Amino acid sequence: xxxxxxxxxxxxxxxxxxxxxxxxxxxxxxxxxxxxxxxxxxxxxxxxxxxxxxxxxxxxxxxxxxxxxxxxxxxxxxxxxxxxxxxxxxxxxxxxxxxxxxxxxxxxxxxxxxxxxxxxxxxxxxxxxxxxxxxxxxxxxxxxxxxxxxxxxxxxxxxxxxxxxxxxxxxxxxxxxxxxxxxxxxxxxxxxxxxxxxxxxxxxxxxxxxxxxxxxxxxxxxxxxxxxxxxxxxxxxxxxxxxxxxxxxxxxxxxxxxxxxxxxxxxxxxx
Amino acid sequence: xxxxxxxxxxxxxxxxxxxxxxxxxxxxxxxxxxxxxxxxxxxxxxxxxxxxxxxxxxxxxxxxxxxxxxxxxxxxxxxxxxxxxxxxxxxxxxxxxxxxxxxxxxxxxxxxxxxxxxxxxxxxxxxxxxxxxxxxxxxxxxxxxxxxxxxxxxxxxxxxxxxxxxxxxxxxxxxxxxxxxxxxxxxxxxxxxxxxxxxxxxxxxxxxxxxxxxxxxxxxxxxxxxxxxxxxxxxxxxxxxxxxxx
Numbered sequence: 001x002x003x004x005x006x007x008x009x010x011x012x013x014x015x016x017x018x019x020x021x022x023x024x025x026x027x028x029x030x031x032x033x034x035x036x037x038x039x040x041x042x043x044x045x046x047x048x049x050x051x052x053x054x055x056x057x058x059x060x061x062x063x064x065x066x067x068x069x070x071x072x073x074x075x076x077x078x079x080x081x082x083x084x085x086x087x088x089x090x091x092x093x094x095x096x097x098x099x100x101x102x103x104x105x106x107x108x109x110x111x112x113x114x115x116x117x118x119x120x121x122x123x124x125x126x127x128x129x130x131x132x133x134x135x136x137x138x139x140x141x142x143x144x145x146x147x148x149x150x151x152x153x154x155x156x157x158x159x160x161x162x163x164x165x166x167x168x169x170x171x172x173x174x175x176x177x178x179x180x181x182x183x184x185x186x187x188x189x190x191x192x193x194x195x196x197x198x199x200x201x202x203x204x205x206x207x208x209x210x211x212x213x214x215x216x217x218x219x220x221x222x223x224x225x226x227x228x229x230x231x232x233x234x235x236x237x238x239x240x241x242x243x244x245x246x247x248x249x250x251x252x253x254x255x256x257x258x259x260x261x262x263x264x265x266x267x268x269x270x271x
Numbered sequence: 272x273x274x275x276x277x278x279x280x281x282x283x284x285x286x287x288x289x290x291x292x293x294x295x296x297x298x299x300x301x302x303x304x305x306x307x308x309x310x311x312x313x314x315x316x317x318x319x320x321x322x323x324x325x326x327x328x329x330x331x332x333x334x335x336x337x338x339x340x341x342x343x344x345x346x347x348x349x350x351x352x353x354x355x356x357x358x359x360x361x362x363x364x365x366x367x368x369x370x371x372x373x374x375x376x377x378x379x380x381x382x383x384x385x386x387x388x389x390x391x392x393x394x395x396x397x398x399x400x401x402x403x404x405x406x407x408x409x410x411x412x413x414x415x416x417x418x419x420x421x422x423x424x425x426x427x428x429x430x431x432x433x434x435x436x437x438x439x440x441x442x443x444x445x446x447x448x449x450x451x452x453x454x455x456x457x458x459x460x461x462x463x464x465x466x467x468x469x470x471x472x473x474x475x476x477x478x479x480x481x482x483x484x485x486x487x488x489x490x491x492x493x494x495x496x497x498x499x500x501x502x503x504x505x506x507x508x509x510x511x512x513x514x515x516x517x
Contacts, residue, residue: 227347230349254349254350256350256354256487257350262350263350263351264274267276267348267349267350267351267352268276268277268278269274269275269276
């Protein structure tokens with residue numbers, strides 16, 4: 001890998017205008033874990049109703065950046081986030097902001113499906129209950145059904161809603177987690193390698209789902225699978241050693257990347 | 272690309288594709304050369320061999336296509352690798368087509384050898400040599416990944432078009448002059464047209480090289496030299512051996 005790694009701040013990302021508004025923006029975002037700087041000033045705009053894929057080698061900072069977007073890093077001791085991150089032009093690190101509320105607006109799906117040890121129904125109902133979105137009864141039933149339908153799982157589980165969520169297959173569990181995330185009507189969904197523990201069929205279901213969810217939500221997905229990034233996203237951002245190296249239309253990144261580091265990474269060459 | 276793939280066999284496969292194109296290109300070039308010789312020497316036996324050899328080009332193209340399909344499935348190539356692999360598929364198909372034209376030239380040579388020689392045939396070696404040079408140039412450009420050479424070859428196709436235009440007019444005047452010239456001149460016209468088409472496929476290869484190296488199409492419009500589609504020659508203009516001004 002080239003030794004002349006730039007740490008200067010890049011100008012605001014310029015990806016050809018497509019008329020979509022910015023759902024989230026990041027300006028000069030740096031993250032320190034103790035003394036170690038994990039992100040070197042990230043500037044990126046995340047457009048509404050678009051899937052942004054974050055790619056890069058392990059330890060490049062892509063998951064760290066993802067976790068900044070709903071302040072999941074707050075829970076890590078010694079982690080310090082500086083710079084400006086906005087959701088609908090509101091600073092999400094504003095002290096007056098309710099983090100629980102933020103995480104309802106910016107939901108998250110993790111690498112390993114992690115359903116609660118509760119029934120399928122309660123897995124979905126949990127969020128709406130604690131956020132006071134609906135009371136148990138017909139309203140909650142409707143939310144559960146709508147969320148499971150949205151996650152493409154309703155037909156498979158509608159007759160066994162009271163069975164434990166942990167009894168589902170891995171792929172179904174992941175879609176249950178997606179259903180759980182959309183039950184609180186978020187605006188943005190963050191996905192951290194959502195398919196890495198799934199077989200190809202389950203992966204295909206989730207990818208199909210991502211494409212549908214894009215109509216309603218903004219999605220940011222971290223993936224190590226280049227083909228998946230190429231399939232599901234409209235924009236791709238390549239991170240390396242804490243820098244955002246390249247951010248562009250996915251079709252450009254995977255056919256004609258402009259940076260040699262991107263080229264080297266996605267084609268599987270020594271850096 | 273300065274560095275190698277982590278998976279070494281991927282590099283070997285890419286090298287294999289490059290060698291396959293080089294071999295195909297070499298054969299296509301020598302097919303053109305032999306086909307032109309068939310015409311100038313009125314050599315029917317050589318023509319038979321050229322037609323026979325064309326099968327080898329077809330086989331090579333199929334092999335490259337099979338390799339490409341397998342690599343797409345196994346490697347799921349990205350970025351320059353993807354362009355590289357797709358380019359070899361396209362170039363193989365252009366070279367196969369060039370081979371077809373060379374075989375056509377040889378077939379016409381057999382027919383031409385059976386009738387009286389006509390004067391315009393003298394222009395054929397020059398056209399053939401130029402086509403061969405352009406093909407060689409694009410193949411070198413491919414081997415070196417040399418954008419400038421590819422563009423030079425791409426622009427040279429206009430010369431070939433010009434030669435074709437003048438030969439087209441010349442043969443028409445010969446046909447008007449004496450109906451007995453019609454048979455050889457018609458074959459000659461097809462021969463010239465086939466050579467001109469070889470040049471077009473060579474420009475396709477140049478364009479593919481541009482896609483491979485630069486990631487996109489050539490920005491400028493190619494100079495279009497073949498105007499024979501619009502040409503009309505009347506008996507009053509008939510003046511054998513002279514270029515008729517457009």
